Amino acid sequence: xxxxxxxxxxxxxxxxxxxxxxxxxxxxxxxxxxxxxxxxxxxxxxxxxxxxxxxxxxxxxxxxxxxxxxxxxxxxxxxxxxxxxxxxxxxxxxxxxxxxxxxxxxxxxxxxxxxxxxxxxxxxxxxxxxxxxxxxxxxxxxxxxxxxxxxxxxxxxxxxxxxxxxxxxxxxxxxxxxxxxxxxxxxxxxxxxxxxxxxxxxxxxxxxxxxxxxxxxxxxxxxxxxxxxxxxxxxxxxxxxxxxxxxxxxxxxxxxxxxxxxxxxxxxxxxxxxxxxxxxxxxxxxxxxxxxxxx
Numbered sequence: 286x287x288x289x290x291x292x293x294x295x296x297x298x299x300x301x302x303x304x305x306x307x308x309x310x311x312x313x314x315x316x317x318x319x320x321x322x323x324x325x326x327x328x329x330x331x332x333x334x335x336x337x338x339x340x341x342x343x344x345x346x347x348x349x350x351x352x353x354x355x356x357x358x359x360x361x362x363x364x365x366x367x368x369x370x371x372x373x374x375x376x377x378x379x380x381x382x383x384x385x386x387x388x389x390x391x392x393x394x395x396x397x398x399x400x401x402x403x404x405x406x407x408x409x410x411x412x413x414x415x416x417x418x419x420x421x422x423x424x425x426x427x428x429x430x431x432x433x434x435x436x437x438x439x440x441x442x443x444x445x446x447x448x449x450x451x452x453x454x455x456x457x458x459x460x461x462x463x464x465x466x467x468x469x470x471x472x473x474x475x476x477x478x479x480x481x482x483x484x485x486x487x488x489x490x491x492x493x494x495x496x497x498x499x500x501x502x503x504x505x506x507x508x509x510x511x512x513x514x515x516x517x518x519x520x521x522x523x524x525x526x527x528x529x530x531x532x533x534x535x536x537x538x539x540x541x542x543x544x545x546x547x548x549x550x551x552x553x554x555x556x557x558x559x560x561x562x563x564x565x566x567x568x569x570x571x572x573x574x575x576x577x578x579x580x
Contacts, residue, residue: 338527377487409487453564
């Protein structure tokens, strides 16, 4: 009987040890500057994370792409040829067109693999929140569940995967077109730090503004402690964009508020990092529905 494979994309930021432990594969996005093009490897094969963020600090700006059609087609064909169904937990359609491409490629491959099923899930999220969903699907696969059962579960639960972000500077978001120039100018001038979540449509939503970097850590810890569900049974994933010591400080704030939680840190990948910039911090956790945070 065919089982299924679990895939994500580069936006998931999934560390190698987690991908290996749960046998999760990924489609690689790309990023580029001038005529220099990179594969957005989750293992930083072409450029180290530190060098990537240092180049941003020095003024280099990168543009990012969705998963290239050829890359996605070849990888999907490889998994289907092994007599495996596939579930793809994709970056939010509000942030990337990769999931739309996946729908189209899936339909084109139906005649080639009529007995196989490809499920494409719009995660309505990005980063390790995507990865957390993929891990649950992998656990279901390993427990003998079908790809249809995994699809049903993740579609029913994806709004409970939460993400909360803060930024060292707003300049990168401004250059990426995520906020206005005036918002970035006055935000940086007065050290205003927006607290941004992923909303029910998979878009970025500012839910608070605080003054000062340390205040943003307290605000995030308070927010996570208010919305997290069963912290003793899950891992909180804390991502940092080349700001390890700030991540440790935020981790301490989280532990004060949620002493029973397990917290693991990872480096924010190149696709998110290109828009968010060095110094970005993001907390991913399973909690109450995102709809409750928008009230």
